[in-house]
Amino acid sequence: MADSAFRKVQIQRDDCTDQAFDAYVVGKEDAPGIVVLQEWWGVDFEIKNHAVKISQLGSVCIEERLVWMLLKLNLMDGLDWQGAVKDIRASVNWLKANGSEGLCWFFIAGVTGFCMGGALSIASSVLVPEVDAVVAFYGVPSSELADPAQAKAPVQAHFGELDNFVGFADVTAAKALEEKLKASGTPYERRKDMGMADEDEAAVQLAWSRFESWMARFLSS
Numbered sequence: 001m002a003d004s005a006f007r008k009v010q011i012q013r014d015d016c017t018d019q020a021f022d023a024y025v026v027g028k029e030d031a032p033g034i035v036v037l038q039e040w041w042g043v044d045f046e047i048k049n050h051a052v053k054i055s056q057l058g059s060v061c062i063e064e065r066l067v068w069m070l071l072k073l074n075l076m077d078g079l080d081w082q083g084a085v086k087d088i089r090a091s092v093n094w095l096k097a098n099g100s101e102g103l104c105w106f107f108i109a110g111v112t113g114f115c116m117g118g119a120l121s122i123a124s125s126v127l128v129p130e131v132d133a134v135v136a137f138y139g140v141p142s143s144e145l146a147d148p149a150q151a152k153a154p155v156q157a158h159f160g161e162l163d164n165f166v167g168f169a170d171v172t173a174a175k176a177l178e179e180k181l182k183a184s185g186t187p188y189e190r191r192k193d194m195g196m197a198d199e200d201e202a203a204v205q206l207a208w209s210r211f212e213s214w215m216a217r218f219l220s221s
Contacts, residue, residue, distance in 0.1 A: 005052060009062075013090045021087055023094070024048075024063045027055025032219035033095030033109040034059045035088060035124075037117025040079070047114070054112070057212050059219070062091050081145050084120055089128040096130065108132045108219045111153075112211070115139050115169070118157075122146065122177070125153040125186070133218035135211050138169040140177050148180035154187040156214040158207050161192050189214070 006024040013019065024043065034054055038047040043063050051061040088111060095109045110133040113121040118139030123146035125134045131153040138159050141148070148155070159174035167173055174190060181188035191210055 006048070006063075009094070011087075011090050011094045013086050014093065021090075023091060024051075025060065026051055027060040028058065029060060031058050031060050032215070033092070034061050034215065034219075035091045035095065035109065035111045036061050036063045037088070037111065037113030037120050038063065039115040039117060050114070053208070054211075057215075059110075059215065060095065062095060079116070081120070081123070081142075085123055085127050085145070088120060088124045089130065092124075092128060092130045110134060110215050110219050112215075113137065113139070119145075119168070122148055122151070122155060122157065125151040125155050128153075133215055135214055137207070138163060138165075140168055140173045148177055149183040151181055151184040151186050151188070154214070154218050155181055156189045156191060156210065157181070158191045158210075187218075 006026045009023050009025055010020040011023050013021075036047065036051045036054065038044070047063065051063050055061045092109045092111065096107060109131065111121045111124045111128070111131050112135040113119075114137045116139060118136035119141045120139075121134045121136040122139070123141040124131050126141075126146040126148060129152060133154050133156075135156045136158065138157075157174070157177060159169060159171070161171060163169045163171070165173075174192075178188070178190040181190070189210075191207065
């Protein structure tokens, strides 16, 4: 996947007129938009490939470079989670307000993410009212950040049955998330189609097919 497939843009937070962050866009400009959130180590080869794959399903993808808010040697502990949510909201609004040469407008936009990005995706279903659908590939937001029982956007959450990241992506955390999503009253699915992350190709393809069905259901114009 060549980096030339991506177009770099700058987006400003709604609450900050003098600062902007970089984001990268790929895909058709007349399709629903999806914000793609990476794992903690940044916008790497794998996450770019994910974005390209999603764009080939017919959506426009935008990757946030949230890594600039990370302490590089401290994993997720250095992330400004509230600031990340503000960046997600700004990105969703950017997608809804920008089209091909200003002639096309996005009125629907989703969010998806992996691990850290998965937790932020779920948080966005609670804290970003402009989000129309969410797919999270493992990861649960802290109770201090967002309560999934207050989710407003439909959520599909994927978890590996063998994941042992206790309190964040293990089976117990996934079941607790499911109960909270059930209480929210919004459409949700908890998918158990992976053993550990992306180790099984058949499970990966099944997860992608479920992602596509979910986004098509809620992002269809």
